[in-house]
Amino acid sequence: MTTASSGPGKLSRRALLRTAGTVGVLASAGAVGRGLFTPAIAGPAPKVRLAWTEVAACHSPLGFGVAKGIYSRHNLDVELFYQGASGQTLIQALATGKADAGAGLIGDWLKPLEQGFDVKLFVGSHGGCQRLLASKASGVTDLAGVKGKTIATYGIGAPPQVAFQVTLAKAGIDPETDVTWKAVPFDLVGESVNRGEADLAAHLDPWAYSIEKQFGFVKLADTQTGVYEGHTCCVLGANGPFLEANRDALRRLAEANIEVHEYTAAHPEEVAQWYFDTLKPAGLSLDDLKAVIGGLVAHNHPIGQPLVDQIQKSAEDLKLVKVLDPTTDPKEFAERVTVNLLA
Template sequence: MRKKTAGLILAGLFAAALFIGGCGGNKQSSANADREARVVHVGYYGGTCEAPIYVAHEQGVFKKNGLTVELVKLTAATTKEGIATGKVDAVMMSPGGFKAMEQGLNIKLTAGIHTGCIQAVVPVDSPVRSIADLKGRTVGVDAIGGPPMIYLGMEMIRLGIDPKTEVNWQAYPGPQLSLAMAKKEIDAFSTWDPFPQIAVNEGKARAFFSNTHSAPYADQLCCYVGINGRVVSNEPDIAKALTRSFAEATKWVGEHPAEAAQISIDKKYTGGDVALNSALLAQYRWIADPLQARASYTYFLNGMKQLQVLDAATEVDALVGHTFVVLEE
């Protein structure tokens, strides 16, 4: 009788264990199903350096990590609106978005992506040989206060030039900067790849600065994984899956720049041509490491504060602590 009772008890415990285990599995399956059913909106601008987004979407990296992703074409203005309204869940962030983050834009940086992607050029016969020669000249950029202006401004301050009073800045759409320089409306221009390199390849310009090769900027990451703060707080599994997807795609682009360029052109995400974009992607260093990303983020915030782009009262370490999140798997 005792043996029979013991057997029944053990059978009951075994059945309960199966039931509990089954419940856990069902919950996990349900969570995965919910995550896949949720459409995640990833924004992009159409830049050469956004190749990890294109690759993650076209090569199934997002899907492999349990995400159903829709890509959304953005501008600087629609990015802010999209993050604020929850219509954009993730985007590649550059120093151009750091001022908005200081002002409260609810986006968190979670990892790095790459170095490089901005160049400054002058006409081939220009006397300008370095940033020091820009004093008293007119420089074209794609946006006042944007990353190309920030990079040049940081270097000007290092050289003792006041970028606010000793240089004249003019903003043009990126594709129009080369024409503005040819018409002598500006003496030089700085913007995102591929536009400066196109001007160089066409024999219209000569590069004198790039954050791909010029020290100390070549060692700093310029683009980062940015995730809507609501997602980080309320949907941490999605935030982790996005960060993981970016990291995997970033590594893949670094190892397969030609294939990444082909995807970018074939799917009409960006301009230029395959050979040009492949050469540019091969020059960048693709680094997802969150600790290195955090250090570069801090570096640029300090530079932007020195440029007076950030408020004088802003405490950089506090801002970093609030806006950079390392997501533990």
């Protein structure tokens, strides 16, 4: 049985996976160089092409994990595939076989999965990377004040709009009739609000953090607190044929994903430094990246039944705001679109 090689005690691989989705059992587990696992796996490392969005701060643990050899210690040859900044390009990368697995927002995954897209979700990464921000000029200081206002986001139907439609609906505001949604270019969401063309901004980190800081916007909600307390934000999925042929490799990918996010939770400054040095994100300082990466709920990476429960909760939310079909059964749907790598 594979055991943890550092930390306060020894954990079997299965014991780690059973606990990692709910508590940060390994957050203080020592340096990357020592590792959390010593997989006793014979044979060559299978290759996994993992789609990511390199400009997204919340994806930085994936690149960090490759650079620091975390995946290779799980006997995996992980090649990162830049799939662009859109959830639709992630779907296309998997559908066309350009990638075997990928990391994406739940808000991007669920509608294509409802429509029959051949992908299974298998492990969460973290919670929280979207913000709803109000300009000071708008006078909005709480969710009740959003009624009658205009919200800028980078696309109608994009994850920030969908996420905060749920927030508003649960606050008693009709997200279709009580507010106006305005699509603006991705890089101009903050500028448009600052110029008074909209009252609020709904955006993704690190850009949301950046415009909140730059313009002194007021954060009304995010996807870590309030109705999203305890929710998973980003999830890894694998296309069906790859899963069928490489289930054990995906289980090890899930283990590595948990390990790298636990490490990130304990050492956000180190991951931020790697991100800053390697990717040189425009307009973001090292301190910005430390704040964004350190602010993620990096312990929230469910697998097995906890992941099914998370997807069911998200499906219920998306039905509430009419993204998923009214006939969709959230429980049956969650069980159908996930795979339990602990089984």
